[in-house]
Amino acid sequence: MPSRRRGEELEAAILEAAWAEIQEHGYQRLTIEGVAARVQTGKQVLYRRWPNRVHLAVAAIRHVLGPLVETVPDAGSLREDYLTVLRLMAGRARFYTPELLHGLLSEMPGLHDFFSTLPGFLAEILRRAAARGEITHADLPDRVINLPLDLVRYEGMRGTRNWATLAEVDLEKFFAEILDDVFLPLVMALAGPRNPEGRPPIG
Template structure:
């Protein structure tokens, strides 16, 4: 009797990492063909030759599925936190990585994901807080700033402002000048003012 995968007869059963890789590759093919607005769990499942229940066991919705595909394709900033020896350069590196990633996936996907943020697990977005905390702790250890114990809104301000640019201005790509302004004119002055009050 032929092996089955999900509802698809005659397809070799795949499990674990092999199945997940097939599904996440199918996500990109679907995005390229139909765009984010028309992407469905059913469409991805059909392209991956599996059942949609297999997807729902791993991801709660299409946004989580797309984020997983994005991580597989481009990696995560958590795995490549910059360490240039200077806080300013570190933060700019993170912001430039964000812009490069958004340019890779396209504005359609970026805006689609942002529109569905309320339905998402907050963990992927909280990761950036950890990245920024790491940069600030290193800077404090080097003596660049008095302390890394800053208000959470200050810590996450640069990536949040970049997301704001992506969502509201719809500039693609965001100009590097805007990133420099975020760091030099907003973030670093706030860091030094907040650290001075701590």
């Protein structure tokens, strides 16, 4: 008889089973009972860790997919650093369907921070841009800081972007529109370069 799973081993099995259920049947058909049956454990084992299916689903996403960004991008410019984050975000979005996003957000309105995420990473990107002289300061409103990510997420929730099949050239064009036509002009209007050359003043 196989040994009984406990602790981290059992939790990992549950989260992987929850993700498998989402992938196979969709979020709307995800149930605590279904995941428990898949893992061959009691549903109360799950309820002791996660109060409902949305918390279970979020934990499963984090467990299976890992962090979106592990280190702050440092590509040498504000545009390239944000572009790196958007590329990572699009790669992650290939695993999300509009049905999953709508389901999670409808059941857990406070989930916004989970998907916009990266406040510390984005703030550091802006601080580095200020240190390079691209902008005068990094003290920008949160809505501005998160704007590129919010626009990508909005497109995904509208269902207008099929991330899994979108060609790389189209993806890059979409990101360029967000950064060059919307985000960077706004940032420059609020915290433009310190001098025409974009370098901090000497002395």
